[in-house]
Amino acid sequence: MTLRKELLAHLGVEPGQRIDVEVLPGGRLELHAEQATGTIDGFIGLLAGRSSHRASLRELQDAMTAGWAGR
Template structure:
């Protein structure tokens, strides 16, 4: 079990090993759910799979023209919450 310290501002910093366990990288979000008995559940937030999040998925990542197979793979990864 890991013990974390609450700062004077009421904030808690998760250690790198916990973030790695969640599969969360800097800039990504986590979800916290309140459970009975003063407990919480923390998990990695996954994108909802909107078309807005899909559009521009490859923008700026490559200078070459993507093949249809590469576009299909990017679409599948984007909708599955992977980048």
């Protein structure tokens, strides 16, 4: 679906930002700009269901260490 620039501006959507769609009764939809990233609420569940792999605590620690080190 393509939305006109003025509709995106009305929703407060920035370039590259995602839009949340809520299904309402009576065949209606409610659109709004997705919440800004960078919060823990935005992060939790981000990758849920995308892989059957479950990381071990060691793998998580290694990933965090590499991230903080800029690798």
